[in-house]
Amino acid sequence: MLIDIHTHKHAEPDQGTLAIPNVIVSKDSVYRTPCSAGIHPWYIDSDFDLQFETLRQYQSKDGVIAVGECGLDKMTSTPWEKQVYAFEKQIELANQINKPLIIHCVRAYSEVFTSLTAKQNKVPVLIHGFAKNWELAKTLLKHGYYFSLGPNILKGAMTEVIQNIxxxxxxxxxxxxxxxxxxxxxxxxxxxKLPLEQLEQQIMLNFKKVFNYTI
Ligand SMILES: [Zn+2]
Known part of the structure; x- marks a missing residue:
């Protein structure tokens, strides 16, 4: 079984694949589970309280297994204070309901760390779409974070991360x-240089451990 831990496609996945669709609150609904649901820094509504209440309702549904993607993005036009507020509210929520966080981070790794520390985060953290170098990965590994690598690795520039993670x-x-x-x-x-079967088994183990989900 292959696990696609983060996809924006909500259609049924191919056979032999468990795909976890991501619900961006106020853009998508919960169509099928398991899924993750969060408020993306690109899509923070002017009425954040209402949007956050919708997220809270989604999170009470069975099979919503993570909070996110949420996080910080220095390349988007959303005002910075708004992003930090929305992110920290979601860190609090994840800790209240004890679910992992799926993090969107663009050029803001130290600020993401600052918010997680300020909110005394205790839940597992998954940095999604990691496409940076091994030096940064090593620092983030020390904080205990998990990584998700995506289509970016196919470009061939992430060999050091792939070989060492x-x-x-x-x-x-x-x-x-x-x-x-x-x-x-x-x-x-x-x-x-790893057999596919070994990778499949390991990622399945990681999935069960981090997302507390039984298949
Ligand atoms: Zn995404």
Whole structure:
């Protein structure tokens, strides 16, 4: 079983794949579970309180297994204070309901860390779509975070991360791309010189552990 931990496609996945669709509150609804649901920093409503209440309702549904994607993005036009407020509210929520956080982070790793620390985060943190270098990955690993690598790895610039990342901290995803999750698994296995079966088993273990989900 291949796990696509983060996709914006809400259609039924291919056979042999467990795909976790991401619900962006006030853009998508909860169509099928398991899914994740959060308030994306690009899509923070002017009435944030209402949007947050909708998220809270989604999170009470069975099969909504994570809060996010949520986070901080230095390349978007959403005002910074609004982003920090929305992110920290979601960190609080995740800790209240004890679900992992799926994080969207663009050029704001130290600020993400600051918010998580300020809110005394205790739940698992998954940095989704990680596409930076091994130096940064090492720092984030020290904080205990998990990583999800996406279609970006197919471009060939992430060999050092692929070769060194501890497999018990790893997930794979397709995000908003049409790439098949099987291509990403296959590429990772080639670059890491790892049998596919071993990777499948490890990511399944990670999934059960982090998302507390039984298949
Ligand atoms: Zn996404």
């Amino acid at each position: 501890p497999l018990d901290r790893l997930f794979l995803e397709t995000d908003d791309k049409d790439t098949k999750i099987s291509e990403i698994y296959a590429y990772f296995c080639r670059a890491r």
